[in-house]
Amino acid sequence: MATRVMKFxxxxxxxxxxxRNAARRVAEARSExxxxxxxxxxxxxxxxxxxxxxxxxxxxxSRRELDALMSTGEAVSAALTAMALxxxxxxxxxxxxxxCRMQTDAAFGRARLTGVDTRTLNELLDSGVTPVITGFxxxxxxxxxxxxxxxxxxxxxxxxAAALQVQKLGGCCEIYTDVDxxxxxDPRLVPNAPKLGTITYDEMLELAAVGADVMHTRxxxxxxxxxxxxxxxxxxxxxxxxMIQLETPHMESIAVIGCALKPDLGRVHLQGLxxxxxxxxxxxxxxxxxxxxxxxxxQTESPGGVDLAFTVGxxxxxxxxxxxxxxxxxxxxxxxxxxxxxxxVSAVGTGMxxxxxxxxxxxxxxxxxxxxxRNITTSEIRISCLVPKEHGEVALRLVHETFGLALGExxxxxxxxxxxxxxxxxx
Amino acid sequence: MATRVMKFxxxxxxxxxxxRNAARRVAEARSExxxxxxxxxxxxxxxxxxxxxxxxxxxxxSRRELDALMSTGEAVSAALTAMALxxxxxxxxxxxxxxCRMQTDAAFGRARLTGVDTRTLNELLDSGVTPVITGFxxxxxxxxxxxxxxxxxxxxxxxxAAALQVQKLGGCCEIYTDVDxxxxxDPRLVPNAPKLGTITYDEMLELAAVGADVMHTRxxxxxxxxxxxxxxxxxxxxxxxxMIQLETPHMESIAVIGCALKPDLGRVHLQGLxxxxxxxxxxxxxxxxxxxxxxxxxQTESPGGVDLAFTVGxxxxxxxxxxxxxxxxxxxxxxxxxxxxxxxVSAVGTGMxxxxxxxxxxxxxxxxxxxxxRNITTSEIRISCLVPKEHGEVALRLVHETFGLALGExxxxxxxxxxxxxxxxxx
Numbered sequence: 001m002a003t004r005v006m007k008f009x010x011x012x013x014x015x016x017x018x019x020r021n022a023a024r025r026v027a028e029a030r031s032e033x034x035x036x037x038x039x040x041x042x043x044x045x046x047x048x049x050x051x052x053x054x055x056x057x058x059x060x061x062s063r064r065e066l067d068a069l070m071s072t073g074e075a076v077s078a079a080l081t082a083m084a085l086x087x088x089x090x091x092x093x094x095x096x097x098x099x100c101r102m103q104t105d106a107a108f109g110r111a112r113l114t115g116v117d118t119r120t121l122n123e124l125l126d127s128g129v130t131p132v133i134t135g136f137x138x139x140x141x142x143x144x145x146x147x148x149x150x151x152x153x154x155x156x157x158x159x160x161a162a163a164l165q166v167q168k169l170g171g172c173c174e175i176y177t178d179v180d181x182x183x184x185x186d187p188r189l190v191p192n193a194p195k196l197g198t199i200t201y202d203e204m205l206e207l208a209a210v211g212a213d214v215m216h217t218r219x220x221x222x223x224x225x226x227x228x229x230x231x232x233x234x235x236x237x238x239x240x241x242x243m244i245q246l247e248t249p250h251m252e253s254i255a256v257i258g259c260a261l262k263p264d265l266g267r268v269h270l271q272g273l274x275x276x277x278x279x280x281x282x283x284x285x286x287x288x289x290x291x292x293x294x295x296x297x298x299q300t301e302s303p304g305g306v307d308l309a310f311t312v313g314x315x316x317x318x319x320x321x322x323x324x325x326x327x328x329x330x331x332x333x334x335x336x337x338x339x340x341x342x343x344x345v346s347a348v349g350t351g352m353x354x355x356x357x358x359x360x361x362x363x364x365x366x367x368x369x370x371x372x373x374r375n376i377t378t379s380e381i382r383i384s385c386l387v388p389k390e391h392g393e394v395a396l397r398l399v400h401e402t403f404g405l406a407l408g409e410x411x412x413x414x415x416x417x418x419x420x421x422x423x424x425x426x427x
Numbered sequence: 428m429a430t431r432v433m434k435f436x437x438x439x440x441x442x443x444x445x446x447r448n449a450a451r452r453v454a455e456a457r458s459e460x461x462x463x464x465x466x467x468x469x470x471x472x473x474x475x476x477x478x479x480x481x482x483x484x485x486x487x488x489s490r491r492e493l494d495a496l497m498s499t500g501e502a503v504s505a506a507l508t509a510m511a512l513x514x515x516x517x518x519x520x521x522x523x524x525x526x527c528r529m530q531t532d533a534a535f536g537r538a539r540l541t542g543v544d545t546r547t548l549n550e551l552l553d554s555g556v557t558p559v560i561t562g563f564x565x566x567x568x569x570x571x572x573x574x575x576x577x578x579x580x581x582x583x584x585x586x587x588a589a590a591l592q593v594q595k596l597g598g599c600c601e602i603y604t605d606v607d608x609x610x611x612x613d614p615r616l617v618p619n620a621p622k623l624g625t626i627t628y629d630e631m632l633e634l635a636a637v638g639a640d641v642m643h644t645r646x647x648x649x650x651x652x653x654x655x656x657x658x659x660x661x662x663x664x665x666x667x668x669x670m671i672q673l674e675t676p677h678m679e680s681i682a683v684i685g686c687a688l689k690p691d692l693g694r695v696h697l698q699g700l701x702x703x704x705x706x707x708x709x710x711x712x713x714x715x716x717x718x719x720x721x722x723x724x725x726q727t728e729s730p731g732g733v734d735l736a737f738t739v740g741x742x743x744x745x746x747x748x749x750x751x752x753x754x755x756x757x758x759x760x761x762x763x764x765x766x767x768x769x770x771x772v773s774a775v776g777t778g779m780x781x782x783x784x785x786x787x788x789x790x791x792x793x794x795x796x797x798x799x800x801r802n803i804t805t806s807e808i809r810i811s812c813l814v815p816k817e818h819g820e821v822a823l824r825l826v827h828e829t830f831g832l833a834l835g836e837x838x839x840x841x842x843x844x845x846x847x848x849x850x851x852x853x854x
Contacts, residue, residue, distance in 0.1 A: 016483035023484075050503070056443035057450075057507045058514035065513070068521050069506035072499040076477070079496035080484045086492070087485035094495045098525040099570055120570075143526055143547075 002170035007157030012235035014044035023084035042073025063108035074134035104138030111146035151216020162226035181241030184405035210346035211262035343392030429597035434584035439662035441471035450511035469500025490535030501561035531565030538573035578643020589653035599656035608668030611832035637773035638689035770819030
């Protein structure tokens, strides 16, 4: 008998049929003798509808009231899911953020969980009752309802799994969603990309950062911090999905576990900045102040001064230009160049640490195909190349193929030398 | 500066326009310097939609989960109303049953309020913030969400007004609804029935019991118990409505303040019951066990034994017959007669206590019109006559006219003798 958290996302509780289906999944797990805590998101697009409704009564609704409003979405699906479980003959009880004491800070709309009181949950579990907990929300110290931001329900689920210490009780946190797990690449772009049986937290985080849209990173970070295995699986299919877990020795033999594409990027290139301390702070503070998000940053030096290159979402380029030009004017030197129509292809793998040649092989296959590389950035377990957007999908498929991901025969390379940290700045 | 509770019913917050309108009403009251606490119902038919949704996931949803589900309706309108108030430039804060500690017993679906903690409310009011409280719901001692049943939001509003002691602070509980107040009769049946400026709690309770559908009786009883004046008024119109309040000496000069019609009643007549103690208990316990509601009960005796007559909703007659016939079989004596197609016309007035002749005048006007009276029942401040359904509306208008209600020149009678308690059983 294991203790397990089963989390059903918005698409998995989008309508009464799906809610009943979710209840059947829980009933199956219960019939195997497991202690089950359920976490649910709001039904389908309920959250978006509520935000839209808010816009019809107020021009600029406060974050506190938006959170109070949005939190009703999960309360509805939690009550309905509990009813569907009872209809399956299971004892169940819906619990909102007050009832299971999901404490957060007071940052409305992007609150951080600070504690979960598991007393109520354990009492219910011990007496054979399945708690059904509202995801995405919490209560601040002053008793206000808060929400956790995008992907918040996943975070709730992993936090509850951590608080219940499922990892010590033979369990895990199951994330039921509308994909069957994590693939070696997005199957919409690379149709022969197989599903991964396991992946490490680090790999999942890197893949998410470079475009894989399977799970929100905050939940993965929570899982990593507390060692909670996270099982991402399809809510309508019986077969197992992908287990996100701690690195195992076996994993090191695989150099690259997956790859991803981030399309529609623009590149900003600042040249001839003065060699004074604090220059980078000025540039990126101005961008942050405008509420814009920067992707990768590269800095090099040339005889003319400091060169800074970074990528941003295509649609943000005009605003970035305004913000950065203002800084250059204040500095009194430097030149800005913009480039649009770029995409980033990345290869990720924990095993990269112990394998040399991964980067070389990736550059080679792109070069052989005549695809120009405009930027290169790496982390310990990731290599990313910025390429012209029109080559993006081909580049992804080439990288996927060269590391043998489609075949399940992932490439292991001979040299036991770490991949060096590489940065090139195409001037 | 007075402290006032403003309660907006489902039709008054049915859509964004109406919510903004409600916010304007609150802003007006605030601009006059009053301390305002707002209570809201769920938007329009939101509660019915939620109950319908429950029916799609479970055949027989539990009351606990139904309450958890339904409570989201008021949480939505409270958050939206708070946003609309903020949009008017007012500080506001939505509060659910946890946040303002609306304590109830654990009777899901028909919970009774046991306490309201006004500390949070008074803190907000003192600092110029308008609290917007979810009506209709509470929290049980074990931390479960409960609902108060039909008309529950009115009860919440009056309870909060009582807890804030508005009656001592120059205020009242305002119930904003889709009617402009309490009329001397239902204006749909008696078009010239004027709106009453004031009415006593007792009169309002009697009128509600005999068919006037303006306010739920529980809220009026609460108001009466704590002496909270209740102002029923239209949410879209500026003019005052009807104040439900304690009896004043002035009121005694008016014999009849209003009248009402309860259509579609059936009459059950049991004859020849044995003269043994407990016989009535057997009959009405059987009816209650079948979940059926009995209107007026009359008992008389004849040489053949005890005669019992009572009225029930027309649609309940077949089930009542089954339940009562079973009892008669057990007793081994008695005969049941059923009569369909009846209506009850009632006259109500606190002044009736101090005026003789009210009953006689009512019987006279019905008799002159050739309307047969099948049952008569009275309370201290009410006289009701059961008449054939087809005469119901005419009877109502006649009674309304004979007591001068349409003209605003209500009849006062000479004799200072109480109306005797009257019961006739038409055999």
